[in-house]
Amino acid sequence: MNRLATPLALAALLAIGLGPLAPVQAAAGPVTVEIDHFVFSPAEITVEPGTIVEWVNHDQTIHNIILTTARVSSPGLDTGDHYTYRFDVPGDFPYICGLHPHMVGMVHVKPRA
Amino acid sequence: MDSLLETKLSRRRALSCLGAWSGAAVLWSVVGGVPRAYGRAADPAAGKVTGFTFAQISDTHLGFHKEANPDVGGTLRRCIADINALPHRPAFVAHTGDITHLSKPAEFDLAEQMFGDIRVDRMHYVPGEHDALDNGLTGYLQRHGKQGDGKPWYSFDDHGVHFVGLSNVVDFEAGKMPTLGDEQLAWLERDLAGRSASTPLVVLAHIPLWTVYEKWGWGTADSPRALAALRRFGSVTVLNGHIHQVMQKVEGHVAFHTAMSTAYPQPAPGAADSPGPLTVPAGELGRYLGTRELHVVRGKSLLGTVDRPIAGAADLQAVHS
Numbered sequence: 001m002n003r004l005a006t007p008l009a010l011a012a013l014l015a016i017g018l019g020p021l022a023p024v025q026a027a028a029g030p031v032t033v034e035i036d037h038f039v040f041s042p043a044e045i046t047v048e049p050g051t052i053v054e055w056v057n058h059d060q061t062i063h064n065i066i067l068t069t070a071r072v073s074s075p076g077l078d079t080g081d082h083y084t085y086r087f088d089v090p091g092d093f094p095y096i097c098g099l100h101p102h103m104v105g106m107v108h109v110k111p112r113a
Numbered sequence: 114m115d116s117l118l119e120t121k122l123s124r125r126r127a128l129s130c131l132g133a134w135s136g137a138a139v140l141w142s143v144v145g146g147v148p149r150a151y152g153r154a155a156d157p158a159a160g161k162v163t164g165f166t167f168a169q170i171s172d173t174h175l176g177f178h179k180e181a182n183p184d185v186g187g188t189l190r191r192c193i194a195d196i197n198a199l200p201h202r203p204a205f206v207a208h209t210g211d212i213t214h215l216s217k218p219a220e221f222d223l224a225e226q227m228f229g230d231i232r233v234d235r236m237h238y239v240p241g242e243h244d245a246l247d248n249g250l251t252g253y254l255q256r257h258g259k260q261g262d263g264k265p266w267y268s269f270d271d272h273g274v275h276f277v278g279l280s281n282v283v284d285f286e287a288g289k290m291p292t293l294g295d296e297q298l299a300w301l302e303r304d305l306a307g308r309s310a311s312t313p314l315v316v317l318a319h320i321p322l323w324t325v326y327e328k329w330g331w332g333t334a335d336s337p338r339a340l341a342a343l344r345r346f347g348s349v350t351v352l353n354g355h356i357h358q359v360m361q362k363v364e365g366h367v368a369f370h371t372a373m374s375t376a377y378p379q380p381a382p383g384a385a386d387s388p389g390p391l392t393v394p395a396g397e398l399g400r401y402l403g404t405r406e407l408h409v410v411r412g413k414s415l416l417g418t419v420d421r422p423i424a425g426a427a428d429l430q431a432v433h434s
Contacts, residue, residue: 038329038387060179060390062215064246068287076215076246079179094287099242100388101285102330 030054030084033105035063035077038097040105049090049112056082066098067107073098165272168196168203168233169405171319171354172374174243175223176214181377181390182398185214189227189375191423192404197232203406204271205233209354209372210241210282210319216252225256240265241319241355242282242291249283266297268304274409275308277301279318281333290327290334291320298335302342313348313409321353323362323369326382331356343367350407356382357391358401359420370418373403399424 029052034041036058047053057063057077065074065083070093074083087093087109097103170192177185196206206228213220221244228236237260244253250265261267265280279301281291293301305314316322322339324332333339343349349367357374358381377390378401385391393401403422 038389060181060392061177062243062246066285078215096285096287098285099246100330101287101289101291102328104287 028052032056035059035097035103038063038100038103040097040103043104044106044108046108046110047087048110049088050086051109052084052086053107054082054084056080063097063099063103065095067093067095069093165274165409166199166201166203167407168199168206169209169352169372169407170196170206170375171209171372172211172241172357172376173208173224174211174214174374174376175227176217176220177376177390179390181392182402185376186223186227188398188402188423190230191399192375192402193227193231195404195421195423197230199406203233205235205237206231207276207317207352208236208238209317209352210239211243211354211374212238212241212253214243214376216244216246216248218252221252221256237269237276237278237317239278239317239319240280240282242285245282250280264297264300266300272409274313274315277304277314277316279316279322279339281318281320281322290324290330290332292335293318293333293339294335298338298342301339305342305346308346310345311347314343314346314350315407316343316349316351318351318353320355321360321369321371322351323364325356325360325371329382329388331382331388340367352405352407356388361418370405372405373401373420373422375402375404375423378402 028048028050031045031047031051031053033045033053033055035055038059040055045053055065055074055077057079060079062076062078064076065085066072067085069091072085074085077083087107090109090111093107093109095105095107173189174185175189182188196203208228212224238257240250240253240257244250254263254265258265260269261278266278268275268277270276279293279297281293284294285291318333320333321331322333322336326332344365344367347366351367351369353369353371354374356371357377357379358371359373360371362369378393378398379388380391391401400422403420405418405420407418
């Protein structure tokens, strides 16, 4: 399963020169966060705006990703499934596994240069 | 919680010569208004049960197919056969959540089909967090929300016992144990208000209402408010699932029981780096899966339980009543 929550249509438009007037950074990454033994690793990352973060579940059981401030929730991720989300907006984005809320992580998105 | 009598159930028999699979239902009987549990449905002692009985199954996780148990349907069928073989037919089966593994419609459909083979008049359910994926409790409530009029909590009376079903599997917060929430707690307080303190209560909820292991989220953060409403009653039995193993605690007139899964075991609290499916040696799975039988005995303050692994003659018996 490969889920991309933020539409990449905009990036595609940019690639063929149909983007909006304001400059937008191209997608970077992906930066991978592993899920193993009910732990996000690395649990805290700092990325540039436009970075795609990918979570990969290696556990036997299901997990999901809930970005609490961004109001984004991934589908349930079974073993081997991955989920991607593009972070365009600077700020701090804490997240949890919605089934196991003791699993916590953080994505810091740097201000635009 | 203070002054706790916390006991793990003792094994009554050697767990030797077990088959490849085990999973058990627990039979509960209610005599004179007080529930009593009788372990595995296949336990010979169950043949002596009289009065009002019901069975508990939990954490069927239909859809799971990993190393810890590639055949959760097979182990569930063993449990169903155990319940159907009981000489004293239970009035109903209570399922304490995680019916499915991924909340898929096909998994709910399979559950409905398989539970239809249990020879009881009815089933009562509470949701697990695995039943609340992707679209929240929508799929669960479409199938099992009628009893709560669209809510995942409800109550009913049977043989003089007041049963309450609760939901503590949504709206998780980072780093915290799950909650029942203010709306549900207010409903519970209204539901119990005015009832005689002599009314036996049985509470069903997926995640334990007592703190088994906070580090793994095995508890309910706002359960003290629920227990405050329950504590004045002379007989309260709380039946939970979620942790896939039998544990018991008695606090005053409140007895807490967690149940085995029919799908796969999990490690004892703190015995591993993390919770999750536990792969056990081939041939031993049956020791860890099972069901529960309960028997309500009027005049006894606590409900007795018998937890029944699906593997052969093994049984776990609660020794309180």
